Amino acid sequence: MKILTRELKISTSSRFQLIDITESVEKIVEESGVRNGLVLVFAPHATASIVLNEHESGLMEDMIQKLVEFTEPGSSKWRHNAIDDNAHAHLGSAFFGQERVLPVVDGRVVRGTWQNIFLVEMDGPRRSRSVIVTVMGE
Amino acid sequence: MKILTRELKISTSSRFQLIDITESVEKIVEESGVRNGLVLVFAPHATASIVLNEHESGLMEDMIQKLVEFTEPGSSKWRHNAIDDNAHAHLGSAFFGQERVLPVVDGRVVRGTWQNIFLVEMDGPRRSRSVIVTVMGE
């Protein structure tokens, strides 16, 4: 069995932002030498998510708009805002998840044509966001 | 270590539809010969999801109703609709995820009594939806 874990270091520049990490993930899968197995893409954060979708600028804005609608940044109804003013980011991160798992077949990540891999920043800007990529297989 | 990947080919007949793929997934796990490990059920699409829940017709309609409420098909507020009129499906797919991972113990998929595996179509009908099933373990 082969296992490789690598960490991506990412700086974000806005409160809400989608960062396309597809190419970086695919390079790690290539480096791993795994021909068949899976890859786990995991953000060790409580105010960010990982999602898979199309890299189209309008849609990327739509995703952020939906996140804002769903999580209501700054709302006084969130108790956590009395402590840190980022309850919205915790809620989005918890419910939409901080990881995605994709198959690896014949040395390549299996993904659809419109299925890029994004880190979703919900409480930026941050200098040192991290994404852990673990490839496992043979 | 044993690894087996198979692809399910699925035709959908409605714009929104839940297709129960539990039996197909369980057959692939059986075929794999894996006794202990996990199974990844992954849809290589940006307008569909995989979810686990009860196969009860009323609930299946409720799930679709909730998806419609959450994603607002046809809304002019989604920028992506200027391009492709399926922003709702991208949003549902991104946030609710295109994969689920289940344990395999003693050669069987571990799942609750009411926990069937569904492909969620949000932009059908489509002739060639795909689900990739990867079983890994020993």
Place this chain on the structure above:
Amino acid sequence: MKILTRELKISTSSRFQLIDITESVEKIVEESGVRNGLVLVFAPHATASIVLNEHESGLMEDMIQKLVEFTEPGSSKWRHNAIDDNAHAHLGSAFFGQERVLPVVDGRVVRGTWQNIFLVEMDGPRRSRSVIVTVMGE
């Protein structure tokens, strides 16, 4: 390759409740002897979820409030409520997912400072909730 699966048995005391299972998961990872790989935390239920987030009491109440807003317990619009009066729990469980997967590196679960592991009860109280923890790696 090493694989270990253990089952946590959990009693819940409220209709909605977050139960922190971080320590229990970490003990199973330690017991497994896996140095590098991943851990799958899976609830074999259709009315509960697994999420990762901060163990802060205000935020934990916010998460439950958001779940209630999203799933509308008791609403007559959910067809499943004619059968079992817990459609809300099925909807939350399906869409937010019953599992999370985390990397294991150097014998430890990789997680952020504010990223605890919770079972989310949405249809309690229940005497015998279960969480299946599968550790896989070498």
